[in-house]
Amino acid sequence: MNKELLSQKKKSVLIGGIALFLLLSNFSLPQSQSFLNISVKDHPKLSRIIVESSFPLSFEIEKRPSDVRIIIRTDTSFLIQKEPFESSVIRSFGWRRGRDYYILTFNIIPGRFSYDYFTLDNPPQLIIDLSPLSEKKEELLPEPTIVPPLSRTERPSAPSREIKTVVIDPGHGGLWPGAMGKSGTLEKDITLAISLKLAAVIQRNLALRVVLTRDKDVDVSLENRAAIANNNKADIFISIHANSSYQKDARGPETYFLSLEATDEEARKLAYLENNPTQPEEGIAGGNQDEIQMILWDMAQTAYLKQSSELAESIQNELNLLLRTRNRGIRQAPFTVLAGVACAAVLVEVAFLSNPREERRLLNEDFQNDAAKAIYDGLVSYLERNS
Amino acid sequence: MDRKRLAILGFLFVFLVVLVFIFFKTGVREKIKPSPLVPTPESMELPAKPGAKIEVVLFFLSEKDTYLHSEKREIDAGVSVVRQAKQAVEELLKGSQLGYISPFPPETKLRELHVTRGGVAYVDFSKDIVEEHLSGSSAEISTIYSVVNSLAYNFDSIKRVFILIEGREKETLGGHISLSKPFLPLYDLIAK
Numbered sequence: 201m202n203k204e205l206l207s208q209k210k211k212s213v214l215i216g217g218i219a220l221f222l223l224l225s226n227f228s229l230p231q232s233q234s235f236l237n238i239s240v241k242d243h244p245k246l247s248r249i250i251v252e253s254s255f256p257l258s259f260e261i262e263k264r265p266s267d268v269r270i271i272i273r274t275d276t277s278f279l280i281q282k283e284p285f286e287s288s289v290i291r292s293f294g295w296r297r298g299r300d301y302y303i304l305t306f307n308i309i310p311g312r313f314s315y316d317y318f319t320l321d322n323p324p325q326l327i328i329d330l331s332p333l334s335e336k337k338e339e340l341l342p343e344p345t346i347v348p349p350l351s352r353t354e355r356p357s358a359p360s361r362e363i364k365t366v367v368i369d370p371g372h373g374g375l376w377p378g379a380m381g382k383s384g385t386l387e388k389d390i391t392l393a394i395s396l397k398l399a400a401v402i403q404r405n406l407a408l409r410v411v412l413t414r415d416k417d418v419d420v421s422l423e424n425r426a427a428i429a430n431n432n433k434a435d436i437f438i439s440i441h442a443n444s445s446y447q448k449d450a451r452g453p454e455t456y457f458l459s460l461e462a463t464d465e466e467a468r469k470l471a472y473l474e475n476n477p478t479q480p481e482e483g484i485a486g487g488n489q490d491e492i493q494m495i496l497w498d499m500a501q502t503a504y505l506k507q508s509s510e511l512a513e514s515i516q517n518e519l520n521l522l523l524r525t526r527n528r529g530i531r532q533a534p535f536t537v538l539a540g541v542a543c544a545a546v547l548v549e550v551a552f553l554s555n556p557r558e559e560r561r562l563l564n565e566d567f568q569n570d571a572a573k574a575i576y577d578g579l580v581s582y583l584e585r586n587s
Numbered sequence: 588m589d590r591k592r593l594a595i596l597g598f599l600f601v602f603l604v605v606l607v608f609i610f611f612k613t614g615v616r617e618k619i620k621p622s623p624l625v626p627t628p629e630s631m632e633l634p635a636k637p638g639a640k641i642e643v644v645l646f647f648l649s650e651k652d653t654y655l656h657s658e659k660r661e662i663d664a665g666v667s668v669v670r671q672a673k674q675a676v677e678e679l680l681k682g683s684q685l686g687y688i689s690p691f692p693p694e695t696k697l698r699e700l701h702v703t704r705g706g707v708a709y710v711d712f713s714k715d716i717v718e719e720h721l722s723g724s725s726a727e728i729s730t731i732y733s734v735v736n737s738l739a740y741n742f743d744s745i746k747r748v749f750i751l752i753e754g755r756e757k758e759t760l761g762g763h764i765s766l767s768k769p770f771l772p773l774y775d776l777i778a779k
């Protein structure tokens with residue numbers, strides 16, 4: 201009897217100990233520095249709320265007509281940090297603390313939204329995605345089969361506008377060096393040098409306006425590069441880069457145009473846009489380069505893929521002659537800088553910095569001039585074909 | 588006397604723990620647990636005989652062209668798609684056994700992998716994948732699509748792949764391709 205009691209006591213002490221351990225391990229950390237970090241980001245087609253916490257929490261989510269609420273039941277007090285945001289969907293953020301809970305409120309614009317959420321562990325994050333459900337888009341996109349097939353000549357192929365402005369985009373810059381050669385050459389320096397030479401040769405020989413997205417060693421975001429092109433009503437966009445690969449022997453030029461993720465929906469849009477080419481009517485008003493405007497231009501490049509592939513071909517042909525390499529050729533990839541550009545747009549990888557021989561050439565000013573000239577020649581042959 | 592006290596203290600703690608659990612685990616409205624949200628694929632029962640193997644196809648670079656090349660690899664059949672997908676990525680990071688080139692910085696590690704109901708795999712890599720990355724366009728494209736194609740090709744429940752670094756969204760690996768939305772596979776990059 202006595203023995204049994206003793207062992208029971210032992211057990212309870214043990215359990216108590218475990219409980220104490222659990223309590224300590226769970227709750228000593230938050231006392232030091234508990235925070236909730238709130239951020240909101242607009243992505244093409246959705247707005248994303250990210251709530252990061254200093255330790256895992258249970259959430260409840262309520263979606264209401266004009267807001268989304270996150271309820272966190274806790275006794276811990278949090279430092280709530282909000283990163284400044286601009287969003288086309290989320291208007292404002294506020295929070296309130298009750299005795300044993302927090303309510304975070306995100307006010308949203310009127311309209312119908314689909315919403316999705318998920319959590320990540322390390323660091324703990326709750327992520328809520330809101331996507332506007334627009335019925336308008338569906339009206340805009342008739343079944344491609346309804347469109348009567350046009351003959352090759354009748355087809356309103358190229359937005360055959362007069363080509364007036366070329367935007368040249370020297371890749372990377374500022375804190376973003378891009379690729380690096382074995383002897384330390386930085387991609388951002390090579391791209392700027394070749395871009396300046398290209399701009400000069402165009403201005404000397406053609407009656408075109410040339411705009412550079414940067415003319416010195418500064419950061420420009422990928423979205424803003426596209427915005428600069430659209431704001432200036434670019435007719436041609438050429439992004440200049442120097443390549444690197446995990447292949448030891450990679451060498452030679454490559455010219456890219458945008459690849460599309462071939463979802464059914466996008467294939468339909470593409471089919472539609474190809475038959476109904478659009479032009480940027482107004483550009484983006486008053487030099488406004490913010491991200492919200494850019495989202496409207498997300499699909500901009502899809503209407504110009506045919507022209508972009510032609511431009512890529514013209515430039516690649518000239519670069520192949522210059523570098524006398526086997527043709528690595530014209531390729532497609534989802535380059536972010538190209539996606540928002542509303543005109544023929546290509547990304548030129550002049551040569552490989554990861555290849556020591558090509559690194560030396562890229563550093564050489566004569567070669568830089570030759571490369572600029574080759575890209576210029578490619579541009580001229582594209583202009584001839586499209587005038 | 589002392590023991591009695593301890594016992595009482597012990598029971599008090601147990602009571603507290605229960606209270607804490609009630610606090611955190613109750614709720615009538617839509618609720619998210621702090622644990623990974625992987626309802627379908629994680630709970631998907633797979634015929635798992637101990638020691639059973641399945642074959643997956645991994646994609647690596649080759650010295651001879653710009654395409655991704657396939658390499659078959661055996662992994663444990665495991666108990667869930669998520670476990671299999673994790674193994675596949677880990678094998679990918681170990682590199683080729685046929686002499687192909689690995690398009691990852693050698694220190695890169697897989698931290699986490701979740702799959703959502705919607706078929707998005709969240710693949711979380713260590714920071715080495717950015718910090719040690721070659722950062723050229725070709726390198727960036729091959730890193731991204733080696734992972735994306737390997738996962739989408741082998742696992743029907745993975746439709747898109749979202750790449751995270753140290754558990755967070757990152758803008759790009761090397762300054763060219765945004766990581767802010769999940770990738771669909773790009774099978775055009777695979778050698779015919």
Ligand SMILES: [Zn+2]
Binds near residue numbers: 379441762
């Ligand atoms: Zn680059």
